[in-house]
Amino acid sequence: MITLIVIGVIVVILAFVVIGAYNKLVALDRRADQSFADIDVQLKQRNDLIPNLVETVKGYASHERETLDAVTAARAAAAGAGSVNDKVQAENRLTGALGRLFAVAEAYPDLKANSNFLELQRELSDIENKLAAARRFFNNAVAEFNAVRSQFPTVLFAGMFGFGADKPFFEVDAAERAAMNAAAPSVKF
Numbered sequence: 001m002i003t004l005i006v007i008g009v010i011v012v013i014l015a016f017v018v019i020g021a022y023n024k025l026v027a028l029d030r031r032a033d034q035s036f037a038d039i040d041v042q043l044k045q046r047n048d049l050i051p052n053l054v055e056t057v058k059g060y061a062s063h064e065r066e067t068l069d070a071v072t073a074a075r076a077a078a079a080g081a082g083s084v085n086d087k088v089q090a091e092n093r094l095t096g097a098l099g100r101l102f103a104v105a106e107a108y109p110d111l112k113a114n115s116n117f118l119e120l121q122r123e124l125s126d127i128e129n130k131l132a133a134a135r136r137f138f139n140n141a142v143a144e145f146n147a148v149r150s151q152f153p154t155v156l157f158a159g160m161f162g163f164g165a166d167k168p169f170f171e172v173d174a175a176e177r178a179a180m181n182a183a184a185p186s187v188k189f
Helices: 002-061 065-080 084-105 109-113 115-151 154-158 175-182
Strands: none
Touching: 002 084, 002 109, 002 115, 002 154, 065 084, 084 109, 084 115, 084 154, 109 154
């Protein structure tokens, strides 16, 4: 009789541990998904703004066709990306192309003084700031999910529940970081 009670208590404790681990993984998974949706909102706003920016620059710098085409192609690739990894890579290419576009704009004083261009640039800067905050929130949610998924006892059950792999972070890769740094204009006084 005591053996059955002990076994019953152990089974109940294990059930609570398993249920708790599952619920924690589900909550963290949903938080990461929701935070990526926040990134998607900012990316959509940025993608909606880019054609106006390209058209404004095109009016002043029509012979910079290669740069304008690169921005347009990068925007199309970013809009069509599906998975988190694809979106990260496409957005990194778009960020690099935008950096090159602003470097081109530096060569045109009339463009830099154009109120429409300045407003578009301000809006893009605001979106980029919001996007950076959303990426930090997403990466934090992913780090927390990955940590809990890897901790004991959750690691014992994560695979059974369909949480077998780490979620990817939203990071700028080394090649794109180098391209963005190369495209940055230098300021001298």
